[in-house]
Amino acid sequence: MNDRLPHEKGFHVSWDQIHRDSRALAWRLDGHGPDDGNWKAVVAITRGGMAPAMIVARELDIRMVDTISVRSYHHQAQGEAEILNTPDAGMMGDGTGVLVVDDLVDSGKTLELVRQMYPKAHFATVYAKPKGREQVDTFITEVSQDTWIFFPWDMAMQYVKPYRGSD
């Protein structure tokens, strides 16, 4: 792996896999909302949470969808997490009944910040690393801390040399 990358392992996720895993997340959450099992809204943490949030909202038939914009990473180096935009305050309240969805939790800093704003919300991610696991209420797959997850929206198909041979 390239010297600039601090992570030992790469976990490459296809569109098909993120779709399946996001569906699995929705099914796990189904029936666990505070209002007769229902959730009132889905809030995606931009940008990575938007595709999983769309799939969760579709599976659970939730039409109330909003976003919260958080930025914490510059390439693979983490900076201070900052909130750039918040969802409708009236809809959010203290977060009760709201599913906050992100693609993954790594250090947990992003979720920690959002949790401070909406302590009663339910935090769900598709993938989780050990350091951030305490910040997430529901997730599907755990990967080791030294794994970098590559999402399909950050990748493109490209030529790979044969195992044997030089062209």
Ligand SMILES: O=P(O)(O)OC[C@H]1O[C@H](OP(=O)(O)OP(=O)(O)O)[C@H](O)[C@@H]1O
């Ligand atoms: O648990 P943490 O260590 O805080 O890391 C997890 C967050 O980092 C990534 O987002 P990023 O800030 O890179 O922005 P993006 O979603 O727009 O790519 C990822 O999508 C999570 O939101």
Ligand code: HPA
């Ligand atoms: O493993 C990761 N993959 C993509 N984005 C991320 N942001 C924090 N950790 C990761």
Ligand SMILES: [Mg+2]
């Ligand atoms: Mg993100």
